[in-house]
Amino acid sequence: MKPHERQPQIEAIIRCEGEVSVEMLAQRFAVSSETIRRDLGVLAQIGRIQKVHGGARRPQLIREPSHDERATAATAAKAAIGRRLAATVEPGETLFIDTGSTTLAAAEALAAIPNLTVITNSCRLAERLARASADAAIHLLGGRYGLDNAQTTGIAVIEQLQAFRADRAILTVAALDPQEGAMDASLDEAQIARAMVRNARSVTILADSTKFGRHAAFAVCGTRDIDLVISDDSLDKAHREALQERGVELWT
Numbered sequence: 001m002k003p004h005e006r007q008p009q010i011e012a013i014i015r016c017e018g019e020v021s022v023e024m025l026a027q028r029f030a031v032s033s034e035t036i037r038r039d040l041g042v043l044a045q046i047g048r049i050q051k052v053h054g055g056a057r058r059p060q061l062i063r064e065p066s067h068d069e070r071a072t073a074a075t076a077a078k079a080a081i082g083r084r085l086a087a088t089v090e091p092g093e094t095l096f097i098d099t100g101s102t103t104l105a106a107a108e109a110l111a112a113i114p115n116l117t118v119i120t121n122s123c124r125l126a127e128r129l130a131r132a133s134a135d136a137a138i139h140l141l142g143g144r145y146g147l148d149n150a151q152t153t154g155i156a157v158i159e160q161l162q163a164f165r166a167d168r169a170i171l172t173v174a175a176l177d178p179q180e181g182a183m184d185a186s187l188d189e190a191q192i193a194r195a196m197v198r199n200a201r202s203v204t205i206l207a208d209s210t211k212f213g214r215h216a217a218f219a220v221c222g223t224r225d226i227d228l229v230i231s232d233d234s235l236d237k238a239h240r241e242a243l244q245e246r247g248v249e250l251w252t
Contacts, residue, residue, distance in 0.1 A: 001029065007039050011048045019057035045213070045236060059215055075105070077208040077232035082106030084230050084251050085170065085206060091115050093167040096196035097125060099151040099189060100172025102206040108132055119164050121157050121192055123150040139164070146188075153188035161195040168227075169193070169200035175214035176207045178242035181223045183216035190218035202227040209234040223248060 006029055013028075014020055025036045040056045043049045049056045081102055086109035089095070095110075097103050099122040107125055110116065111132035120126055121141045129136055141160050143152035171193050174185040182205055184190040197203050203226050212235060223246045230251045243250050 003039060003042070006031075007043055010036075010039055011043055014049050014056055015058055019052070019055060021055040024055075042238075045238065048213070059213075077234070078102045078105035080232055081206050081208060081230050082109045085204070086110055086113060088204070088228065088230070088251070089113050089116070089168075093117070094165070095119070096161070096164070096166040096169040096171075096200055097122065098169075098171050098193050098196060099125070099149050100206070102172040102208065103170060104128065106170075106206065111136065119161070119166060121152045123152070149189075151189075153192060157192055158195045161192070161199055164199060166196070166200040168202045168204050169196040170204045170206065171196065171220065172206050173211060173216075173220055175216040176205060176211050176229070177213065177215060178223055178239060178246060178248075180215070180219075182207075182220040182226065183214075184218045184220050185216040187218050190220050193220045197221045197225055204228045204230065206230050208232050209236070209239075212236075212239045 010025060013025070022033050022036045022040070026033045029036070040049065040051055044051045044056070048059070050059045078101060082105045085106045089110065091113055092115040094117040097118055097120045104122065104125055107128040111129050114135055117137045117139070118129060119139045119141065121143065123140065126138050126140045129138055141152055141157045143157035144154040145152055171182065173182040175183040177183070184193060197220070203221060205226055205228070207229060209232050226248050228249045228251065229243060233252050235252055240250060
Protein backbone atom coordinates (compact mmCIF):
# COMPACT_ATOMS: atom_id res chain seq x y z
CA MET A 1 0.00 0.00 0.00
CA LYS A 2 1.35 3.39 -0.99
CA PRO A 3 1.52 6.33 1.47
CA HIS A 4 -1.26 8.30 -0.27
CA GLU A 5 -3.53 5.27 0.17
CA ARG A 6 -2.49 4.48 3.74
CA GLN A 7 -2.56 7.99 5.21
CA PRO A 8 -6.33 8.63 4.73
CA GLN A 9 -6.99 5.28 6.40
CA ILE A 10 -4.72 6.20 9.30
CA GLU A 11 -6.57 9.50 9.69
CA ALA A 12 -9.94 7.71 9.69
CA ILE A 13 -8.74 5.31 12.42
CA ILE A 14 -7.52 8.18 14.60
CA ARG A 15 -10.75 10.13 14.19
CA CYS A 16 -12.75 7.00 15.07
CA GLU A 17 -10.68 5.82 18.04
CA GLY A 18 -9.51 9.19 19.37
CA GLU A 19 -5.90 8.24 20.05
CA VAL A 20 -3.66 5.45 18.74
CA SER A 21 -0.07 4.31 19.12
CA VAL A 22 2.60 3.99 16.47
CA GLU A 23 2.98 0.32 17.31
CA MET A 24 -0.71 -0.42 16.83
CA LEU A 25 -0.76 1.29 13.44
CA ALA A 26 2.42 -0.47 12.36
CA GLN A 27 0.87 -3.83 13.17
CA ARG A 28 -2.43 -3.00 11.50
CA PHE A 29 -0.77 -1.93 8.24
CA ALA A 30 2.13 -4.41 8.42
CA VAL A 31 4.77 -1.71 8.00
CA SER A 32 7.63 -0.44 10.14
CA SER A 33 7.24 2.06 12.97
CA GLU A 34 9.40 4.50 11.02
CA THR A 35 6.99 4.33 8.09
CA ILE A 36 4.07 5.12 10.41
CA ARG A 37 5.97 8.01 11.98
CA ARG A 38 6.54 9.48 8.51
CA ASP A 39 2.83 9.10 7.73
CA LEU A 40 1.89 10.80 10.99
CA GLY A 41 4.34 13.61 10.27
CA VAL A 42 2.64 14.28 6.92
CA LEU A 43 -0.84 14.20 8.45
CA ALA A 44 0.22 16.46 11.34
CA GLN A 45 1.80 18.97 8.98
CA ILE A 46 -1.50 19.53 7.17
CA GLY A 47 -3.49 19.56 10.40
CA ARG A 48 -5.36 16.28 9.99
CA ILE A 49 -4.06 14.76 13.25
CA GLN A 50 -2.10 15.82 16.33
CA LYS A 51 1.09 13.96 17.15
CA VAL A 52 1.68 12.90 20.76
CA HIS A 53 4.46 10.90 22.38
CA GLY A 54 4.35 7.42 20.87
CA GLY A 55 1.35 8.03 18.65
CA ALA A 56 -1.31 10.49 17.53
CA ARG A 57 -4.78 11.74 18.38
CA ARG A 58 -7.61 13.81 16.94
CA PRO A 59 -6.70 17.47 16.44
CA GLN A 60 -8.05 19.72 19.17
CA LEU A 61 -10.25 22.71 18.42
CA ILE A 62 -8.34 25.92 18.97
CA ARG A 63 -9.19 28.77 21.31
CA GLU A 64 -7.94 32.19 20.31
CA PRO A 65 -5.93 34.36 22.72
CA SER A 66 -6.76 38.02 23.43
CA HIS A 67 -6.61 40.68 20.73
CA ASP A 68 -3.40 42.13 22.17
CA GLU A 69 -1.69 38.73 22.01
CA ARG A 70 -2.88 38.12 18.44
CA ALA A 71 -1.85 41.62 17.36
CA THR A 72 1.77 40.89 18.27
CA ALA A 73 1.90 37.48 16.56
CA ALA A 74 3.10 37.03 12.95
CA THR A 75 3.19 40.81 12.50
CA ALA A 76 5.43 40.77 9.43
CA ALA A 77 3.25 38.16 7.72
CA LYS A 78 0.08 40.12 8.51
CA ALA A 79 1.55 43.37 7.17
CA ALA A 80 2.55 41.60 3.95
CA ILE A 81 -0.93 40.09 3.64
CA GLY A 82 -2.40 43.60 4.00
CA ARG A 83 -0.28 44.88 1.13
CA ARG A 84 -1.26 41.92 -1.06
CA LEU A 85 -4.91 42.53 -0.24
CA ALA A 86 -4.67 46.16 -1.34
CA ALA A 87 -3.30 45.00 -4.68
CA THR A 88 -6.51 43.02 -5.31
CA VAL A 89 -8.96 45.82 -4.44
CA GLU A 90 -10.17 48.21 -7.15
CA PRO A 91 -10.98 51.90 -6.50
CA GLY A 92 -14.66 52.38 -5.76
CA GLU A 93 -15.33 48.88 -4.42
CA THR A 94 -17.70 48.19 -1.55
CA LEU A 95 -16.19 45.93 1.11
CA PHE A 96 -17.44 44.01 4.12
CA ILE A 97 -14.53 43.70 6.57
CA ASP A 98 -14.83 41.79 9.82
CA THR A 99 -12.87 42.10 13.06
CA GLY A 100 -9.41 40.63 13.27
CA SER A 101 -5.75 41.42 13.76
CA THR A 102 -5.01 40.60 10.11
CA THR A 103 -7.76 42.81 8.68
CA LEU A 104 -6.61 45.57 11.01
CA ALA A 105 -3.06 45.20 9.67
CA ALA A 106 -4.46 45.84 6.18
CA ALA A 107 -6.05 49.18 7.10
CA GLU A 108 -3.27 51.51 6.01
CA ALA A 109 -2.84 49.78 2.66
CA LEU A 110 -6.58 49.92 2.03
CA ALA A 111 -6.74 53.58 3.01
CA ALA A 112 -4.60 54.46 0.00
CA ILE A 113 -7.27 53.14 -2.41
CA PRO A 114 -9.68 55.90 -3.48
CA ASN A 115 -13.46 55.92 -3.14
CA LEU A 116 -13.91 52.76 -1.11
CA THR A 117 -17.05 52.00 0.84
CA VAL A 118 -16.30 49.91 3.92
CA ILE A 119 -18.92 48.23 6.10
CA THR A 120 -17.44 46.82 9.31
CA ASN A 121 -18.16 45.82 12.89
CA SER A 122 -14.60 46.66 13.96
CA CYS A 123 -14.31 49.95 15.83
CA ARG A 124 -10.51 49.86 15.57
CA LEU A 125 -10.63 49.34 11.81
CA ALA A 126 -13.19 52.12 11.31
CA GLU A 127 -11.06 54.55 13.32
CA ARG A 128 -7.82 53.58 11.60
CA LEU A 129 -9.34 53.94 8.14
CA ALA A 130 -10.95 57.24 9.03
CA ARG A 131 -7.66 58.69 10.28
CA ALA A 132 -5.72 57.47 7.24
CA SER A 133 -8.19 58.05 4.41
CA ALA A 134 -9.82 61.27 3.24
CA ASP A 135 -12.48 59.79 0.96
CA ALA A 136 -13.48 56.31 2.17
CA ALA A 137 -17.15 56.00 3.17
CA ILE A 138 -17.09 54.01 6.40
CA HIS A 139 -20.20 52.40 7.89
CA LEU A 140 -19.76 51.10 11.45
CA LEU A 141 -22.36 48.48 12.36
CA GLY A 142 -23.97 48.95 15.77
CA GLY A 143 -24.60 46.16 18.25
CA ARG A 144 -23.34 44.68 21.50
CA TYR A 145 -19.89 46.11 22.19
CA GLY A 146 -16.98 43.82 23.06
CA LEU A 147 -14.03 45.55 24.71
CA ASP A 148 -11.26 43.03 23.90
CA ASN A 149 -11.72 43.15 20.13
CA ALA A 150 -13.36 46.62 20.12
CA GLN A 151 -16.12 45.18 17.98
CA THR A 152 -19.89 44.99 17.78
CA THR A 153 -21.71 41.65 17.63
CA GLY A 154 -25.18 40.21 17.99
CA ILE A 155 -28.46 40.14 16.12
CA ALA A 156 -28.50 43.92 15.59
CA VAL A 157 -25.30 43.69 13.53
CA ILE A 158 -26.62 40.76 11.49
CA GLU A 159 -29.91 42.57 10.78
CA GLN A 160 -28.07 45.70 9.62
CA LEU A 161 -25.93 43.62 7.27
CA GLN A 162 -29.05 42.57 5.39
CA ALA A 163 -29.41 46.16 4.15
CA PHE A 164 -26.01 46.12 2.44
CA ARG A 165 -24.50 44.41 -0.60
CA ALA A 166 -20.75 44.31 -1.16
CA ASP A 167 -18.35 43.50 -3.96
CA ARG A 168 -16.47 41.29 -1.55
CA ALA A 169 -16.34 40.09 2.03
CA ILE A 170 -12.85 40.31 3.52
CA LEU A 171 -12.57 38.02 6.51
CA THR A 172 -10.00 37.00 9.09
CA VAL A 173 -10.54 33.49 10.46
CA ALA A 174 -9.17 31.46 13.35
CA ALA A 175 -8.67 28.32 11.28
CA LEU A 176 -8.63 27.29 7.63
CA ASP A 177 -8.75 23.74 6.35
CA PRO A 178 -8.79 23.30 2.56
CA GLN A 179 -11.17 20.36 2.92
CA GLU A 180 -13.55 21.80 5.53
CA GLY A 181 -13.32 25.55 4.89
CA ALA A 182 -12.98 28.57 7.16
CA MET A 183 -13.74 28.44 10.89
CA ASP A 184 -13.82 30.77 13.86
CA ALA A 185 -13.33 30.26 17.59
CA SER A 186 -16.16 32.72 18.44
CA LEU A 187 -19.81 31.99 17.70
CA ASP A 188 -20.65 35.72 17.56
CA GLU A 189 -17.88 36.44 15.06
CA ALA A 190 -18.71 33.40 12.94
CA GLN A 191 -22.37 34.49 12.67
CA ILE A 192 -21.35 37.94 11.44
CA ALA A 193 -18.86 36.50 8.97
CA ARG A 194 -21.56 34.19 7.59
CA ALA A 195 -23.90 37.14 7.11
CA MET A 196 -21.16 39.00 5.23
CA VAL A 197 -20.58 35.98 2.99
CA ARG A 198 -24.29 35.78 2.15
CA ASN A 199 -24.43 39.40 1.02
CA ALA A 200 -21.14 39.67 -0.89
CA ARG A 201 -20.39 38.85 -4.51
CA SER A 202 -17.05 37.25 -3.60
CA VAL A 203 -15.18 36.12 -0.50
CA THR A 204 -11.54 36.84 0.37
CA ILE A 205 -9.96 35.10 3.35
CA LEU A 206 -6.88 36.58 5.05
CA ALA A 207 -4.97 33.83 6.85
CA ASP A 208 -1.29 33.62 7.69
CA SER A 209 0.24 30.16 7.41
CA THR A 210 -0.27 29.38 11.12
CA LYS A 211 -4.05 29.33 10.58
CA PHE A 212 -3.88 26.42 8.13
CA GLY A 213 -4.56 22.88 9.28
CA ARG A 214 -6.21 24.10 12.47
CA HIS A 215 -9.82 23.52 13.42
CA ALA A 216 -12.20 25.75 15.37
CA ALA A 217 -15.68 25.18 16.72
CA PHE A 218 -17.77 27.44 14.45
CA ALA A 219 -18.02 27.18 10.68
CA VAL A 220 -17.79 30.38 8.62
CA CYS A 221 -18.00 29.03 5.07
CA GLY A 222 -17.02 26.04 3.00
CA THR A 223 -14.06 26.05 0.67
CA ARG A 224 -16.48 26.19 -2.28
CA ASP A 225 -17.59 29.66 -1.08
CA ILE A 226 -14.05 31.09 -1.00
CA ASP A 227 -12.79 32.90 -4.09
CA LEU A 228 -9.39 34.10 -2.87
CA VAL A 229 -7.06 33.25 0.00
CA ILE A 230 -4.22 35.63 0.85
CA SER A 231 -1.47 34.11 2.98
CA ASP A 232 2.29 34.34 3.46
CA ASP A 233 5.34 32.75 1.88
CA SER A 234 5.61 30.14 4.65
CA LEU A 235 2.48 28.30 3.54
CA ASP A 236 3.45 24.70 2.83
CA LYS A 237 3.13 22.89 -0.48
CA ALA A 238 0.39 20.51 0.68
CA HIS A 239 -1.99 23.33 1.57
CA ARG A 240 -1.17 25.22 -1.62
CA GLU A 241 -2.01 22.17 -3.71
CA ALA A 242 -5.18 21.44 -1.72
CA LEU A 243 -6.52 24.93 -2.38
CA GLN A 244 -5.61 24.70 -6.06
CA GLU A 245 -7.44 21.36 -6.36
CA ARG A 246 -10.57 23.03 -5.00
CA GLY A 247 -10.40 25.96 -7.40
CA VAL A 248 -9.45 28.58 -4.80
CA GLU A 249 -7.12 31.34 -5.98
CA LEU A 250 -4.14 31.80 -3.65
CA TRP A 251 -1.90 34.85 -3.24
CA THR A 252 1.28 34.62 -1.14
